[in-house]
Amino acid sequence: MKRLFKNETVQEFFESKEAVFGLILIIVLTLSAIFANFIAPQNPYDLKQLNLQNAYKPPGYVADGIRFWLGTDDQGRGVFSTILYGMRISLFVGIVSTIFSAIIGTILGLVAGYFGGKVDTVIMRLADIQLSFPALLIALMIMAIWGQGLDKIIIAITVVGWVYYARTVRGSTLAEREKEYVDSARVIGVGHLRIMFRHILPNVLAPVIVIGTVRIANAIILEATLSFLGLGVPVTKPSLGSMIASGYQVLFSGYWWVSVFPGIALMLIVMGINLVGDRLRDILNPKLKK
Amino acid sequence: MLEVIVRRLWQSIIVLLAVSLLVFVMVYVSGDPVELLAPPDATEVEVAQLRKALGLDKPLHVQYIQFLKHALHGNLGYSYVNNAPAVELIFERMPATFELAMFATLIAVLLGIPFGIIAAVNPEKIHSRLIMVGSLFGISFPTFWVGVMLILIFAVTLGWLPSSGRGETVRVFGIPWSFLTIDGIKHLILPGVTLAFYHLALLVRLVRAGMMEVLLQDYIKFAKIKGVSRRKIIFVHALKNIMIPVITIIGLNFGGILAFAVVTETVFAWPGMGKLVIDSIHLLDRPVVVAYLMIVAVIFVIINLVVDLTYTFLDPRVRLK
Amino acid sequence: MSAILEVKNLKTYFFTKKGIVKAVDGVSFQVFKKEVLGIVGESGAGKSITGFSILKAIDPPGKIVEGKIVFKGEDLVPKSEDEMQKIRGNKISMVFQDPLTSLNPVFTIGYQLEEAIKVHNPEMSKEEIRERAVELLKSVGIPSPEKRLRDYPHQFSGGMRQRVVIAIALANDPDLVIADEPTTALDVTIQAQVLNLMKRLSQERGSSIILITHDMGVVAQMADRIAVMYAGKIVEIGPTEEIIFNPRHPYTIGLIRSIPKLSGKRGEKLYQIPGMMPSLLNLPPGCAFAPRCFCRTEICEKEVPELEKVGENHFVRCFNFRRIADDKQSCKG
Numbered sequence: 001m002k003r004l005f006k007n008e009t010v011q012e013f014f015e016s017k018e019a020v021f022g023l024i025l026i027i028v029l030t031l032s033a034i035f036a037n038f039i040a041p042q043n044p045y046d047l048k049q050l051n052l053q054n055a056y057k058p059p060g061y062v063a064d065g066i067r068f069w070l071g072t073d074d075q076g077r078g079v080f081s082t083i084l085y086g087m088r089i090s091l092f093v094g095i096v097s098t099i100f101s102a103i104i105g106t107i108l109g110l111v112a113g114y115f116g117g118k119v120d121t122v123i124m125r126l127a128d129i130q131l132s133f134p135a136l137l138i139a140l141m142i143m144a145i146w147g148q149g150l151d152k153i154i155i156a157i158t159v160v161g162w163v164y165y166a167r168t169v170r171g172s173t174l175a176e177r178e179k180e181y182v183d184s185a186r187v188i189g190v191g192h193l194r195i196m197f198r199h200i201l202p203n204v205l206a207p208v209i210v211i212g213t214v215r216i217a218n219a220i221i222l223e224a225t226l227s228f229l230g231l232g233v234p235v236t237k238p239s240l241g242s243m244i245a246s247g248y249q250v251l252f253s254g255y256w257w258v259s260v261f262p263g264i265a266l267m268l269i270v271m272g273i274n275l276v277g278d279r280l281r282d283i284l285n286p287k288l289k290k
Numbered sequence: 291m292l293e294v295i296v297r298r299l300w301q302s303i304i305v306l307l308a309v310s311l312l313v314f315v316m317v318y319v320s321g322d323p324v325e326l327l328a329p330p331d332a333t334e335v336e337v338a339q340l341r342k343a344l345g346l347d348k349p350l351h352v353q354y355i356q357f358l359k360h361a362l363h364g365n366l367g368y369s370y371v372n373n374a375p376a377v378e379l380i381f382e383r384m385p386a387t388f389e390l391a392m393f394a395t396l397i398a399v400l401l402g403i404p405f406g407i408i409a410a411v412n413p414e415k416i417h418s419r420l421i422m423v424g425s426l427f428g429i430s431f432p433t434f435w436v437g438v439m440l441i442l443i444f445a446v447t448l449g450w451l452p453s454s455g456r457g458e459t460v461r462v463f464g465i466p467w468s469f470l471t472i473d474g475i476k477h478l479i480l481p482g483v484t485l486a487f488y489h490l491a492l493l494v495r496l497v498r499a500g501m502m503e504v505l506l507q508d509y510i511k512f513a514k515i516k517g518v519s520r521r522k523i524i525f526v527h528a529l530k531n532i533m534i535p536v537i538t539i540i541g542l543n544f545g546g547i548l549a550f551a552v553v554t555e556t557v558f559a560w561p562g563m564g565k566l567v568i569d570s571i572h573l574l575d576r577p578v579v580v581a582y583l584m585i586v587a588v589i590f591v592i593i594n595l596v597v598d599l600t601y602t603f604l605d606p607r608v609r610l611k
Numbered sequence: 612m613s614a615i616l617e618v619k620n621l622k623t624y625f626f627t628k629k630g631i632v633k634a635v636d637g638v639s640f641q642v643f644k645k646e647v648l649g650i651v652g653e654s655g656a657g658k659s660i661t662g663f664s665i666l667k668a669i670d671p672p673g674k675i676v677e678g679k680i681v682f683k684g685e686d687l688v689p690k691s692e693d694e695m696q697k698i699r700g701n702k703i704s705m706v707f708q709d710p711l712t713s714l715n716p717v718f719t720i721g722y723q724l725e726e727a728i729k730v731h732n733p734e735m736s737k738e739e740i741r742e743r744a745v746e747l748l749k750s751v752g753i754p755s756p757e758k759r760l761r762d763y764p765h766q767f768s769g770g771m772r773q774r775v776v777i778a779i780a781l782a783n784d785p786d787l788v789i790a791d792e793p794t795t796a797l798d799v800t801i802q803a804q805v806l807n808l809m810k811r812l813s814q815e816r817g818s819s820i821i822l823i824t825h826d827m828g829v830v831a832q833m834a835d836r837i838a839v840m841y842a843g844k845i846v847e848i849g850p851t852e853e854i855i856f857n858p859r860h861p862y863t864i865g866l867i868r869s870i871p872k873l874s875g876k877r878g879e880k881l882y883q884i885p886g887m888m889p890s891l892l893n894l895p896p897g898c899a900f901a902p903r904c905f906c907r908t909e910i911c912e913k914e915v916p917e918l919e920k921v922g923e924n925h926f927v928r929c930f931n932f933r934r935i936a937d938d939k940q941s942c943k944g
Contacts, residue, residue, distance in 0.1 A: 134549035
């Protein structure tokens with residue numbers, strides 16, 4: 001651990017106040033989500049704990065022995081509690097789909113870059129075609145055809161994301177392939193798979209991490225958007241996006257807190273990720289070094 | 291140059307075919323296709339008739355050819371929910387979406403480029419830092435939330451601007467446009483700003499990054515040493531170099547704006563293609579969804595083609611090989 | 612002959628997060644009318660920074676902290692940016708190392724050449740400017756100049772590009788041209804052409820040249836006088852014959868020895884000065900060359916030597932230059 005902190009890159013990372021702030025945001029929010037059941041005054045998914053009479057109460061309202069810090073929604077759920085539990089969904093979907101798409105994308109990129117030729121052409125054409133369409137549309141397409149639900153959202157976001165990794169990894173692989181250590185390995189008789197994964201992969205991983213960080217933010221926003229549009233989670237387990245949607249409908253009645261607070265939570269986590277991702281990218285970008 | 295155009299055109303056609311195949315496969319292979327196209331309350335007999343009429347009893351590749359033929363004739367299915375051909379429904383709403391998208395793009399470009407330049411030229415000054423913080427917020431807010439917040443502030447609390455609908459329109463060349471009326475403009479502002487938000491922030495960051503990179507180049511230093519004024523260096527020498535990638539990005543982003551219009555239209559009940567599609571997904575009106583996907587695919591391919599050609603045309607290094 | 616440029620005790624420091632880099636640390640020299648002064652040294656010795664300092668084109672975190680740059684009687688250091696703009700490209704111009712990156716890829720060379728003229732001659736008409744541009748291209752030896760005005764940088768070969776850059780530098784008949792490694796990026800065969808072109812043009816137009824390079828061979832051919840720089844200071848300066856045939860500073864001696872010679876014995880190893888120039892962040896106390904010097908003594912590691920006269924117009928910055936043996940490879944006593 002100490003060695004990690006002495007590492008030059010890590011030190012450079014911490015030189016930026018913004019990046020540190022972002023990291024703190026991420027840690028705080030993630031921990032709150034993980035330990036939601038300890039922090040939240042109420043479990044919003046447990047229907048037994050809900051009391052419809054508490055619906056649409058403003059922030060600070062007290063009832064049933066619970067202080068609703070951020071008010072309640074249409075089902076009497078505490079907004080604060082729902083946000084904490086909703087963050088779990090956002091983070092889960094964001095991280096899982098990013099990991100999946102990173103794995104798929106990296107593998108495809110390695111294969112395309114390593115074998116070249118027709119394999120490369122096919123994979124890259126596919127990537128190009130997909131890249132010419134906005135992510136939201138592709139996700140909509142998948143969900144329109146295969147239906148709704150959390151698992152479909154994860155699939156949709158995974159499908160949307162693989163391209164970014166594939167392209168970068170392919171580029172790096174092409175470069176690495178020409179290097180001597182690959183030749184040496186081949187000459188000794190090491191098989192393709194082993195070369196790809198044990199030798200080349202570690203060298204092309206750095207940009208994947210940078211891309212992955214930012215993509216988690218994109219994934220979270222995409223999930224929230226899909227949920228907002230009513231294409232995601234079931235009504236009883238609201239995620240941040242669907243909370244904002246339900247709040248949207250009662251804006252003119254003056255119940256502003258149902259939309260505002262989940263949005264702020266969403267914004268904070270995304271901002272945190274962007275700050276960290278920005279710093280990582282600046283550190284690893286050779287062009288900006290004078 | 292001509293061969294480049296021809297080659298790109300050819301590639302675009304292949305892409306379109308690939309997309310049509312993809313859509314076809316996904317739609318027609320995920321369950322009984324007749325179900326997609328028949329009204330929900332059709333009887334067994336009607337379904338069988340429909341199957342025959344649509345040629346769905348024929349082998350798959352024949353069906354695909356038929357699908358393509360129909361598509362080229364502008365027939366992409368019939369919406370039972372709205373009782374009209376899907377294509378007609380979509381074309382009816384396209385102007386509204388385009389108007390919104392153009393308005394948003396205009397805002398993003400007119401504000402994004404200048405702010406990006408300002409932030410790049412003096413990165414340490416306070417106004418540059420403020421711009422960068424602003425852009426960070428801009429890309430961290432999901433579009434739909436921006437819309438909701440704007441409605442909350444400007445429609446609910448302040449009551450200055452309307453929160454839904456399109457407003458008065460004026461017909462030009464037979465197409466209704468709303469930016470030509472005051473009422474129309476009032477209705478355009480909130481959804482337009484919402485849609486522009488993310489892309490404006492993105493553009494600011496891109497322009498700043500590009501500009502900063504260019505300003506480090508030797509030819510900028512050389513221009514300075516020639517005695518060219520700082521202002522001219524920034525606005526002529528540096529700017530022209532980033533214009534090419536920036537225009538490319540604006541063009542490609544237009545696609546993103548069109549996509550996010552789906553969200554914005556939903557929030558503001560703006561009568562465009564996007565809202566139609568979301569409603570259709572909820573109402574299980576599949577033909578409309580399929581038609582939308584195909585039409586949007588064509589639009590994107592055209593956008594990409596135009597952007598590609600523009601890029602080729604603008605960069606002298608590519609143009610004059 | 613009067614000096615058109617006199618640099619007095621110039622100090623340009625860079626204030627970085629890791630410390631102060633003393634890129635130019637007390638440099639003084641003169642440049643006379645119609646002469647070529649060569650400034651020679653390894654990379655990082657401060658030669659280019661000296662050139663940029665003269666035009667006050669130093670970006671932060673760099674700053675000219677001390678010194679005078681007297682050009683035709685006026686000190687440039689206190690001048691404002693606006694005033695410098697009138698001098699740059701006009702009375703003093705500069706040529707960079709890489710002609711490909713010096714020219715803006717999205718503008719025609721005609722545009723860039725005419726711009727150099729127009730900026731300093733706003734009253735000239737378009738036709739006059741065009742004529743002058745054509746004339747300049749002709750003078751640097753570019754065939755079909757009228758047509759080539761409309762071409763872009765990437766349509767020229769490396770040597771041609773550098774000629775264009777020289778044309779731009781000479782556009783307003785400057786009194787001084789600073790050439791920073793003008794031929795390093797070019798093929799060896801083109802180098803000679805470009806160098807001769809520069810020398811001829813400067814003679815014709817009466818401009819002086821400061822030729823900055825790491826290549827002793829180039830400077831031996833082109834320069835009338837040579838200044839040798841090391842770690843931000845001039846360690847030896849004098850007429851070319853003196854420096855080449857009678858070098859007195861151990862570093863200069865090393866540089867001359869490392870010029871590959873066709874006349875050497877076959878299989879003889881190329882001479883290399885042992886060691887490396889220290890990082891300018893961490894200069895050793897005393898003479899900066901001491902760690903690599905074959906004639907160092909105790910005082911060299913403690914104090915910094917001053918410039919001492921050795922011959923007519925020939926100065927050296929070394930405590931021990933008198934003790935260097937005639938074979939120039941060892942130290943006496």
